Amino acid sequence: MRADLAVSYGDERLPRYTSYPTAPHFSPAIGGDTYAGWLAELPAGASASLYLHVPFCREMCWYCGCHTQIVRRDDLIAAYQRTLRSEIVQVADTIGRRIKVEHIHFGGGTPTIMAPEAFVELMATMRQAFFVLPTTEIAVEIDPRTLTADMVEAMRLSGVNRASLGVQSFDPVVQRAINRVQSFEQTACVVDMLRRADIAGVNFDLIYGLPHQTVASCLDTVRRALALAPDRFSVFGYAHVPDFKKHQRMINEAVLPDGPARHDQACAIANALKEASYVQIGLDHFARPDDSMAVAFQERTLRRNFQGYTTDKAEVLLGFGASAIGHLPQGYVQNHVQIGAYAQCISAGRLATAKGYGLTDDDRLRADIIERIMCEFGADLGDICARHGAEPEAMLKSASRLKPLISDGVVRLDGDKLAVARDSRFLVRSVAAAFDAHLDPGKQLHSRAV
Numbered sequence: 001m002r003a004d005l006a007v008s009y010g011d012e013r014l015p016r017y018t019s020y021p022t023a024p025h026f027s028p029a030i031g032g033d034t035y036a037g038w039l040a041e042l043p044a045g046a047s048a049s050l051y052l053h054v055p056f057c058r059e060m061c062w063y064c065g066c067h068t069q070i071v072r073r074d075d076l077i078a079a080y081q082r083t084l085r086s087e088i089v090q091v092a093d094t095i096g097r098r099i100k101v102e103h104i105h106f107g108g109g110t111p112t113i114m115a116p117e118a119f120v121e122l123m124a125t126m127r128q129a130f131f132v133l134p135t136t137e138i139a140v141e142i143d144p145r146t147l148t149a150d151m152v153e154a155m156r157l158s159g160v161n162r163a164s165l166g167v168q169s170f171d172p173v174v175q176r177a178i179n180r181v182q183s184f185e186q187t188a189c190v191v192d193m194l195r196r197a198d199i200a201g202v203n204f205d206l207i208y209g210l211p212h213q214t215v216a217s218c219l220d221t222v223r224r225a226l227a228l229a230p231d232r233f234s235v236f237g238y239a240h241v242p243d244f245k246k247h248q249r250m251i252n253e254a255v256l257p258d259g260p261a262r263h264d265q266a267c268a269i270a271n272a273l274k275e276a277s278y279v280q281i282g283l284d285h286f287a288r289p290d291d292s293m294a295v296a297f298q299e300r301t302l303r304r305n306f307q308g309y310t311t312d313k314a315e316v317l318l319g320f321g322a323s324a325i326g327h328l329p330q331g332y333v334q335n336h337v338q339i340g341a342y343a344q345c346i347s348a349g350r351l352a353t354a355k356g357y358g359l360t361d362d363d364r365l366r367a368d369i370i371e372r373i374m375c376e377f378g379a380d381l382g383d384i385c386a387r388h389g390a391e392p393e394a395m396l397k398s399a400s401r402l403k404p405l406i407s408d409g410v411v412r413l414d415g416d417k418l419a420v421a422r423d424s425r426f427l428v429r430s431v432a433a434a435f436d437a438h439l440d441p442g443k444q445l446h447s448r449a450v
């Protein structure tokens with residue numbers, strides 16, 4: 001990583017490009033009727049992936065940037081599970097046939113907060129509504145502090161084969177400052193339970209840039225995490241947006257690492273994981289060399305969606321639950337974020353779409369370029385433009401933000417082939433942003449590029 005560039009570009013507030021255009025561009029002009037039309041028009045033979053959002057946790061982690069809320073009452077979770085099942089049936093009915101499912105992802109919040117029987121029931125509803133194959137990847141986000149043996153059994157019975165554990169940091173000082181105390185033993189016990197239940201694919205989420213974090217603290221977390229040998233790591237830089245997420249005000253800004261410290265932490269973690277033979281993938285992932293994500297990266301079939309990097313090849317992503325986002329050939333849809341508004345729509349027999357975006361041909365071309373840059377640190381503009389009936393020259397001419405990146409040695413252009421320099425890969429968001437026709441630099445509420 002080049003420290004000089006971290007100084008000049010690292011403070012840019014840029015999107016993470018989990019979609020193009022990004023979610024702030026979604027408009028309320030797209031609602032349930034549009035979504036219903038899009039679903040009914042899905043091409044025959046289309047396969048889909050499913051994302052289910054469970055927006056509940058028992059206690060708030062102060063760094064949290066996810067759509068979640070604190071619940072103590074289990075009846076609210078039970079009611080939400082019933083709404084999810086109605087939504088699944090409604091969407092499948094609107095499609096009008098049972099389509100094939102490649103991936104299922106339970107995210108949150110904390111999906112494992114559901115009663116184990118409720119989880120089994122929900123998976124059964126999905127298997128009735130869609131064609132879930134034995135090879136379908138079924139992944140669940142897990143909070144190791146609250147996972148029970150009964151829930152592990154429910155996941156095993158339901159065919160779950162991947163788990164993503166929130167680890168963040170093993171440092172007790174950091175843990176107290178983020179209101180998330182989680183012992184190494186708790187995490188180790190959960191990994192053991194999952195492996196015994198044949199839930200073989202394990203991912204750990206780590207964060208750097210948290211209050212009181214240092215390079216030494218990050219390296220100690222990595223050392224302990226490596227002892228549990230997860231297949232993958234996701235390593236995020238803490239996104240501090242207290243105007244947007246009020247509970248982040250509980251974090252003392254005076255003890256947050258500054259830009260250069262964040263940069264050192266990111267480098268230290270990446271080097272330690274690479275030293276332990278993990279392959280660095282895209283912006284924030286690491287995987288064992290034989291892991292399917294490492295293979296997808298090597299074979300250049302890696303994709304990017306709202307969950308981040310994925311091996312998912314489906315062209316359709318159906319989102320269920322409050323705030324869930326879907327991606328169809330026609331565009332994006334997002335459900336109401338508020339659980340009340342979401343549930344009201346579903347119980348009235350309407351789809352819960354609050355906003356969305358209809359893609360133009362130009363959006364599709366730019367989305368392709370940005371996805372390849374985010375996934376491969378490069379893009380064959382000639383090839384991509386040809387697929388969209390466009391000219392690479394015109395595209396390059398419109399990308400005026402590329403010029404300084406080229407003169408700073410961040411980007412190399414070889415004819416129509418664009419490549420991000422190896423030592424500048426942490427600036428991949430800045431390179432992608434050069435192709436973002438919707439970027440409004442005045443109105444950014446995004447996290448820092450580093």
Ligand SMILES: C=Cc1c2[nH]c(c1C)Cc1[nH]c(c(CCC(=O)O)c1C)Cc1[nH]c(c(C)c1CCC(=O)O)Cc1[nH]c(c(C)c1C=C)C2
Nearest residue numbers: 023024065066067107108109236237239241306445446447
């Ligand atoms: C599992 C936890 C999630 C994280 N992000 C999302 C989930 C479900 C998805 C998500 N979060 C935001 C958006 C934008 C649109 C919206 O509905 O508000 C989406 C699709 C909001 C958001 N998350 C973060 C920030 C800084 C913002 C607001 C501004 C912005 O859009 O950039 C930070 C953040 N949240 C998560 C991560 C990994 C992360 C940053 C590293 C978790």
Ligand SMILES: C[C@H]1O[C@@H](n2cnc3c(N)ncnc32)[C@H](O)[C@@H]1O
Nearest residue numbers: 063064065066166205236237238239
């Ligand atoms: C889903 C994963 O997202 C990460 N996560 C949640 N909130 C934030 C944030 N504000 N900044 C960075 N990463 C975050 C955690 O690592 C969690 O496990």
Ligand code: SF4
Nearest residue numbers: 057060061064108109
């Ligand atoms: S990080 Fe996970 S457990 Fe913590 S509040 Fe956010 S969703 Fe809940």
